Amino acid sequence: MRIHSDVGLSFDDVLLVPKRNSFGSRKNVSLKSRLTKNISLSIPIVSANMDTVTGSRLAIVMAQNGGMGIIHRFNTIEEEAAEVRIVKRQSSYIIKEPYTIDTGRSVGDARAMSQAYGVSGFPVVDGKRLVGIVTNRDLWFQRDETPINGVMTKIKDMVVIEKRSGMEDNFVDMFRKHKVEKIPIVDRRSNLIGMVTAKDIMNLGDDRSTKSKEGTLMVGGAVGVKDAVKRADALVKAGADLLVIDIAHGHSDAVIDTIRKLKRRFDVDVVAGNVATAAGAEELISSGADAIKVGIGPGSVCTTRLVTGSGVPQLTAIRWACEAAEREGVPVIADGGIRTSGDIAKALAAGASTVMLGRVFAGTEEAPGSTIMRDGKKYKFYRGMSSISANSRKLEVDRSDFDMSDIVGEGNESFVPYTGHAKDILIQLCGGLRSALSYSGAIDIEEFRNKAELIRISPDGHRESYSKLGS
């Protein structure tokens, strides 16, 4: 038995020591950082692969604003791939394969599709040929059995683009002029080949958005170890830009084997984790991982440390893993326990390149699940992926024959306050982080990591930091 002489530290044990700033406004600070060996982000933030955090809705907002979302794996392979596909379809000006409805279908069918896909209207097609468009308004007051071609706007009365080069420049003008919500794109034979929506143009991220070479929003997908290759295959076919091996104790033969298999078969970066030591990081890197996820038990809904007595306080875990990762030039993702932009700054100062957040996004509009009202306040549900309820969901999905009474939960579940749109949360976090870098006199994250100095603080120092809260 060995007892470490190091003291394990976490975010609240330290503060960043202010340093001379020579560049003025925090507006000049760049938050660009590396997520993996081959993927860079405009902001160093990713949303957690948890079923109450990242589905396609949050992943879209994350990528539009320069971060990235990792779709969770607590669903069937087809369901996870479908979420990836939604992000990839959303991504650029042109939706390449819009959902369509066949001319022979009914108003009831259109209503059901609208509900299932969460879209407000469909091009109507005869085979591939565009014959009309139907939007939710066309369905108002109509009976379910009414044929769709009786209520649609016919092609002769529609605004349609015939594909030609350079047309992207005209979209804003076209929407302004015609005041329509969707414009289908057809080829010379009137076959539907795409669609642009006014909403997508309005929501288009600026240059900061995280886009692939093809111009689509980037998204990651989580895999386990059991069905890793099968799941990864479906995710990559759906367009996933990144695979994340999502295992609570990642320093294991099974994860090492999975990294090797995925790197052999797929041409996308692979993130592996979670680990909390230099040895863990080192072995996953030498097996081929393109980034390492760090965090054993720091998360807000984690009970791993209580149930197993295992873990490393997160700041020390990041530092240990980074010592190995920096030697190999592999980025580290600090996963769990981050509540504020100050915590993000401390994680980056310790050497992480990006952070993964669960709870911070769980209360947002774009996180899966509906809001509930309690005493006049809105809440959303958040749960650990090793909680008993998440495990029983996994049982449902896998239909495997393990016995529920054998499951030992390592996670909690709770309601978290509804916090509005994720984009607004990101604005706050990034503003705070820019400020943090400027307090250390750093113009970008690389300089910050070199310059940052952390000081351990006493319980009184800690009280001093927090004493203003609520006053």
Ligand code: XMP
């Ligand atoms: P935050 O603090 O952002 O943490 O809510 C999110 C991270 O927590 C991890 N996670 C768990 N850890 N039991 C655990 O020990 C669980 O049930 C659990 N669920 C999530 C995970 O790393 C996530 O990104």
